[in-house]
Amino acid sequence: MNVWLDAILILVVILGLFIVSSIRLGTMIKIFGVQSMILGLVPFLMYAKDMEFYIILVSLAAIVLRGFIMPYFLFWAIRHVSERSEASQVIGTGATILLSGLSVVGSFLLASKLVFPVPISSDLVIPSSFSLIIMGFLLLVGRTKAISQVVGYLVLENGIFLFAILLLKKMPLLVEMGILLDLFIAAVVMGIVVSHISDEFNNMDTIQLSTLKD
Amino acid sequence: MNVILLLHITVLFVFPPFLLGFIGKTKAFFAGRIGPPLLQPYFDLYKLMRKASVYSLTANWIFKAAPMVSTAAILAAGILMPIASLKPPVQFWGDIILFVYLFAFARFVIVLAALDTGSSFEGMGASREATFGCLSEITLFLNLTILALLSRSLSLSGIFPGGLSSSWSLVGPVLILVVVSLFLILLVENSRIPIDDPDTHLELTMIHEVMVLDHSGVDLAYIFYGKAVKLFIFGSMVVSLIFTFKTHNLWIDTFFFILEMIGLAVLIGIVESTMARLRLNKVPYLLFSALMFSIIGFIIILARTI
Numbered sequence: 292m293n294v295w296l297d298a299i300l301i302l303v304v305i306l307g308l309f310i311v312s313s314i315r316l317g318t319m320i321k322i323f324g325v326q327s328m329i330l331g332l333v334p335f336l337m338y339a340k341d342m343e344f345y346i347i348l349v350s351l352a353a354i355v356l357r358g359f360i361m362p363y364f365l366f367w368a369i370r371h372v373s374e375r376s377e378a379s380q381v382i383g384t385g386a387t388i389l390l391s392g393l394s395v396v397g398s399f400l401l402a403s404k405l406v407f408p409v410p411i412s413s414d415l416v417i418p419s420s421f422s423l424i425i426m427g428f429l430l431l432v433g434r435t436k437a438i439s440q441v442v443g444y445l446v447l448e449n450g451i452f453l454f455a456i457l458l459l460k461k462m463p464l465l466v467e468m469g470i471l472l473d474l475f476i477a478a479v480v481m482g483i484v485v486s487h488i489s490d491e492f493n494n495m496d497t498i499q500l501s502t503l504k505d
Numbered sequence: 506m507n508v509i510l511l512l513h514i515t516v517l518f519v520f521p522p523f524l525l526g527f528i529g530k531t532k533a534f535f536a537g538r539i540g541p542p543l544l545q546p547y548f549d550l551y552k553l554m555r556k557a558s559v560y561s562l563t564a565n566w567i568f569k570a571a572p573m574v575s576t577a578a579i580l581a582a583g584i585l586m587p588i589a590s591l592k593p594p595v596q597f598w599g600d601i602i603l604f605v606y607l608f609a610f611a612r613f614v615i616v617l618a619a620l621d622t623g624s625s626f627e628g629m630g631a632s633r634e635a636t637f638g639c640l641s642e643i644t645l646f647l648n649l650t651i652l653a654l655l656s657r658s659l660s661l662s663g664i665f666p667g668g669l670s671s672s673w674s675l676v677g678p679v680l681i682l683v684v685v686s687l688f689l690i691l692l693v694e695n696s697r698i699p700i701d702d703p704d705t706h707l708e709l710t711m712i713h714e715v716m717v718l719d720h721s722g723v724d725l726a727y728i729f730y731g732k733a734v735k736l737f738i739f740g741s742m743v744v745s746l747i748f749t750f751k752t753h754n755l756w757i758d759t760f761f762f763i764l765e766m767i768g769l770a771v772l773i774g775i776v777e778s779t780m781a782r783l784r785l786n787k788v789p790y791l792l793f794s795a796l797m798f799s800i801i802g803f804i805i806i807l808a809r810t811i
Binding site for chain 1: 674675676677678679681682789790793794796797798800801804805807808809
């Protein structure tokens with residue numbers, strides 16, 4: 292069982308690497324959906340021995356919300372602003388891949404320093420959550436299109452969710468609230484930002500925001 | 506002991522061009538053609554062996570020696586590699602380093618020969634080969650390091666026949682990463698399709714083919730044969746990683762090993778038929794991902810074992 296949990300966590304990190312390295316917005320969103328669905332399986336594997344109703348609820352909420360509703364919303368946003376691919380990256384593809392590889396190494400170093408109060412079922416959970424968070428940051432920093440930044444934010448959220456799963460037994464409601472609240476804030480804020488940028492400038496390049504003058 | 510040695514050498518020397526035949530058959534099947542016979546690579550080799558070589562006026566002895574030297578280096582690497590449950594003829598502590606550098610040496614002499622022709626076109630191919638080579642070499646090394654850490658052995662004969670059979674249940678996911686990474690390296694090193702098309706002669710796209718454009722006759726036969734053996738050795742690495750179960754009967758193991766290799770050749774053929782060649786500036790990204798796969802695997806193994 293632990294091997295399956297390891298496999299899923301490694302798969303999640305690899306999918307994060309694919310999101311970071313892909314330029315097409317549609318591909319990014321699709322891979323994000325798959326990644327979130329796989330992440331939703333983690334609580335089932337982690338708490339397989341003492342399964343409770345709210346754990347199933349949290350997993351299902353995560354799977355449905357991140358795996359289906361968010362990608363649907365993002366695809367709607369792509370159609371709305373008719374953007375297909377990231378034209379101008381701040382950090383190039385090769386550099387992004389190498390940086391995310393470094394982030395994986397860094398997360399393992401960081402995780403080896405941390406002492407976690409509750410017993411963890413796999414020593415890969417914390418490193419992979421850290422690397423997802425850093426990959427999300429890389430997307431936020433390295434991309435200029437608002438949609439890729441939304442995906443970056445959501446990947447970051449996935450990392451936080453993975454970390455929060457560890458606390459699921461201690462404070463289940465807080466984790467659940469965190470998932471829902473973060474996601475909807477992300478969706479609403481970014482939805483407004485995306486549509487406003489595209490209304491004003493006819494594209495979604497956030498670089499243009501920094502040239503605004505009053 | 507002598508039977509093992511003979512069988513190892515025979516499989517290593519005779520079987521490799523067969524793989525190319527299977528790849529060709531698979532690609533022909535996907536294209537809806539009958540395709541060349543399975544033994545076509547042998548016919549090609551025979552044809553090339555009978556032909557005389559033509560040498561450029563600027564080329565000196567390096568150009569003439571390179572095909573033989575590189576093929577010899579690749580065959581020497583093959584002698585270090587265990588096949589099925591056959592112990593390799595040569596084995597010693599730390600031979601994985603020699604193994605990797607024999608391939609590097611084979612590439613080096615071919616690159617030298619390409620530069621020796623004096624044609625800028627071949628120099629371009631040499632530059633590409635050297636660029637991708639230094640990315641794939643580090644990945645190959647990292648993968649071998651992971652395997653060496655897992656099997657607690659710095660010798661190929663300690664890693665491959667049985668050293669990893671217990672690792673699949675413990676660190677299976679990491680081994681999957683290594684297998685994927687090695688498969689990508691196999692495609693890169695042998696200039697198969699997502700990286701380089703072995704069949705085209707378009708100047709914009711070629712990597713390996715452009716370097717050997719000036720070679721002809723017996724020299725070309727050596728290079729062709731060396732490439733087949735290289736594919737065989739890399740393939741046998743992937744195959745022995747996946748199928749760790751052995752019956753410990755010499756003949757049955759070898760038979761199954763050859764079947765597995767044919768399966769791998771069919772898989773390569775499927776990849777070649779279903780994928781388009783990557784644009785040249787996208788190839789480093791593929792190599793980077795292969796490198797990342799092995800780095801992630803390496804870090805996990807380090808965190809687990811130390």
